[in-house]
Amino acid sequence: MQARRVVESVDWVGAIDWDRRLFDALIPLPDGTSYNAYLVRGSSGTALLDTVDPACAQILSARLAHAGAEHIDFLVAHHAEQDHSGAIPLVLAAHPETTVLATEKGKTMLVDHLGVPAERIRAVRDGERLNLGGLTLEFLHFPWVHWPETMVTWLPERRILFTCDLFGSHLATSELFAGEDAGVLLGAKRYYAEIMMPFRNLIEKRLERLTGLRPAYIAPSHGPIYERPEFILEAYREWLTAPPHNLIVVPYLSMHASTRRMVEVFVEACIRRGMRVEQFDLTDPDLGKLAMLLVDAASIVIGTPVVLGGPHPKAAYAAYLANLLRPKARFLSVLGSYGWGGKMVEQLAAMIPNLKLEVLPPVLCKGLPGADDCESLEALAATFAERHARLTTVGIPS
Ligand SMILES: Cc1cc2nc3c(=O)[nH]c(=O)nc-3n(C[C@H](O)[C@H](O)[C@H](O)COP(=O)(O)O)c2cc1C
Ligand SMILES: [Fe+2]
Ligand SMILES: [Fe+2]
Numbered sequence: 001m002q003a004r005r006v007v008e009s010v011d012w013v014g015a016i017d018w019d020r021r022l023f024d025a026l027i028p029l030p031d032g033t034s035y036n037a038y039l040v041r042g043s044s045g046t047a048l049l050d051t052v053d054p055a056c057a058q059i060l061s062a063r064l065a066h067a068g069a070e071h072i073d074f075l076v077a078h079h080a081e082q083d084h085s086g087a088i089p090l091v092l093a094a095h096p097e098t099t100v101l102a103t104e105k106g107k108t109m110l111v112d113h114l115g116v117p118a119e120r121i122r123a124v125r126d127g128e129r130l131n132l133g134g135l136t137l138e139f140l141h142f143p144w145v146h147w148p149e150t151m152v153t154w155l156p157e158r159r160i161l162f163t164c165d166l167f168g169s170h171l172a173t174s175e176l177f178a179g180e181d182a183g184v185l186l187g188a189k190r191y192y193a194e195i196m197m198p199f200r201n202l203i204e205k206r207l208e209r210l211t212g213l214r215p216a217y218i219a220p221s222h223g224p225i226y227e228r229p230e231f232i233l234e235a236y237r238e239w240l241t242a243p244p245h246n247l248i249v250v251p252y253l254s255m256h257a258s259t260r261r262m263v264e265v266f267v268e269a270c271i272r273r274g275m276r277v278e279q280f281d282l283t284d285p286d287l288g289k290l291a292m293l294l295v296d297a298a299s300i301v302i303g304t305p306v307v308l309g310g311p312h313p314k315a316a317y318a319a320y321l322a323n324l325l326r327p328k329a330r331f332l333s334v335l336g337s338y339g340w341g342g343k344m345v346e347q348l349a350a351m352i353p354n355l356k357l358e359v360l361p362p363v364l365c366k367g368l369p370g371a372d373d374c375e376s377l378e379a380l381a382a383t384f385a386e387r388h389a390r391l392t393t394v395g396i397p398s
Contacts, residue, residue, distance in 0.1 A: 001062030003039065004176055006225060007158050007217070009135060011039045013048070013063035014221075015056035018172040023083075027194050028288050031187060032172030035083055036221045038162060039067055040155060042132025047074040048098075049153060049162050050221050054086035061094070071095075074130065076137065077102040077121075078164035079150045080109035084221050092120055101130070103141055105149035124151075140209065142166065144202045146195050152210070159216035165195060166203070167232050169223030178224035180231050186292075187223060188232060192239050193291035198326045204240045207233075244298035244328045246388050248275055251290060251318045252303025253282040258337035262369045262377060263303045266335060269381030275388055282314045287321060294327035298391055299384055300357075302348060306338035306364075310347040323352040331387050333380060334362040337369070360384065 003011040014036040021029050035052035037060055046069060052060045064072075072095045077085050080102070088110065092098055102110060104123040110116040124130075126141035138154040145166040153162040169187035178184045196203060211233055218226040218233075226232045248270055254260035263279060270277045278293050294300070300322060304315030311319070322329075332355065334345050345362050360383050365373035 001059055001066060003063045003067035006038065006176065006219065007160065009041050010155070010158060010160065011067050012176060013037045013039050013060060013067060013069075015052045015059040016172045016174070017053065017056060023170065026287075027170070028286050029170050030286070030288070031170060033170040033222055034172055036219065036223075036225075037084075038219060039064070039069055040132065040135060040137065042135035044131070044133030045073040046071060047076055047130070047132060047137060048072050048091065049076045050078055050084040050164060051075070051087035051091055053083045057087040057090045060087050061090070072098045073132075074098065074137075075100045076139075076153055077106055077110060078152060078162065078221070079147060080106050080113055081147060081165075082113070084164060085110060085114055088116055089114055092116065101139070103143075103149050103151050105143070106151070109147075109149050126151075142206055142210075144199045146199055154213055154215075159214070160219055161210060161213060161215040161217070161229070162219050162221075163210075164221045166220065167218050167226065167236065168195075168220035171223040173224055175224050177227045178231070180228070184224065185235060188235060189239065189295060190288050190292050191222065192236065193295045193325070194288055197239075197291070197295060198324060200240045200326070203236075207236065207240070239295050243391060244330060245296040246275055246391070247278065247293070247297045248299040248301055248384060249278045249280060249290070249293045249297040250301045250303055251280045251282050251285075251315070253312055253314055254303070254337075255305055255307075255312070258365070258368050259303050259305045259335070262335050262337060262363065262365060262373065265369060265374050266301065266303075266363075266377045266381055269378045270384060273381055273385035275381075275385060282318050285314075285318075287318075290318065290321075291325055294322060294325055294329065297327065297329050298388055299331040299333075300327075300329050301333045301335060301384075304334070304336045304344065304348075306336060306342040306344045309342040309344075311336075311344045316348070316351060319348050319351045323354045326354050329355065330357050330391070331360055331384060332357050333360040333384075335364070335377065335380070336362075337365055337367060339367065358387070360387075
């Protein structure tokens with residue numbers, strides 16, 4: 001277990017978690033993940049920036065030993081979530097000289113969530129600078145990416161911005177630095193969709209402060225380091241602020257193929273009218289993929305049969321998740337098959353109060369869709385096409 005050089009005086013001492021497949025008991029990790037921790041050594045002081053998930057604590061210790069970090073003056077805790085803070089108690093036990101630096105809120109949370117003794121933590125102000133001897137750490141509070149206590153650190157002498165979860169990707173890789181291939185971009189987009197999208201308005205407002213620093217490197221706490229920050233900054237600008245695309249996402253499921261038949265008719269009708277469509281089966285879904293589709297989609301159409309008076313529980317789950325993720329979508333509708341009745345549409349509508357979008361009239365049909373139902377589905381597709389055309393006039397990409 002060796003430390004790896006990022007730039008002069010800065011070493012990576014994190015852990016690559018190749019085998020992890022689930023995060024927060026929710027998020028699928030098809031490509032594993034990593035927990036990046038960085039050691040910054042000035043002539044008069046040493047700082048460790050974040051730690052690792054508690055399951056990987058021994059890896060961090062081994063890399064610190066390899067780096068010869070006998071004395072750690074400061075441990076910068078950007079974020080109190082355990083995948084970065086979980087090994088703080090171990091580091092503090094091994095290093096009685098270490099002071100933890102966090103925001104005021106971070107200090108409270110480290111006490112509450114990890115039992116870190118309050119006297120070992122010093123709160124830092126927004127913009128506060130710490131001189132390590134020839135190297136300066138500047139702490140910039142950046143709340144709500146994705147918890148309220150978060151901050152980032154700027155190392156001006158090396159022009160490195162340490163952003164913790166922001167700009168991260170769940171990607172286990174032996175590469176310390178990110179290439180600019182589709183895999184890296186997709187990993188970052190998946191991470192954005194799952195973790196950052198609900199906070200996109202706040203991030204957008206505060207992003208300028210970071211881009212204004214003109215960093216040479218962005219070093220997040222998951223996934224590879226960006227040697228050309230513009231690559232990830234451009235992607236974030238697009239995801240955060242670009243108008244939604246000419247794309248309809250159709251999360252759906254069907255027990256006995258009636259709703260599936262409706263979805264097929266609707267999807268064909270949309271394609272014929274020039275819209276991009278993603279038909280997404282919710283039976284055994286990769287919810288990260290659904291979240292990624294929601295980054296760009298202008299419209300969402302949920303397809304579900306009526307089950308015990310409401311939507312199928314898996315459709316309800318998808319609607320609930322979309323509500324939490326707060327995507328940009330502007331239009332929504334519902335389609336599905338029923339046997340005798342229920343309140344499926346009302347129940348789904350009640351699950352999405354966060355989504356400020358126009359709800360287009362749903363199409364429900366008894367049993368298999370007949371000719372009238374297919375006409376209604378065609379009409380619904382035509383309404384979506386008309387709405388999307390309006391977006392197109394203000395520059396909607398397809
Ligand atoms: C477990 C179960 C519960 C159901 N509950 C309802 C219900 O409460 N109200 C209703 O109208 N139909 C109910 N149905 C009937 C289905 O909505 C109907 O068969 C529908 O056509 C199924 O669509 P699908 O082929 O897309 O699965 C239920 C069916 C199943 C299997
Ligand atoms: Fe986090
Ligand atoms: Fe994290």
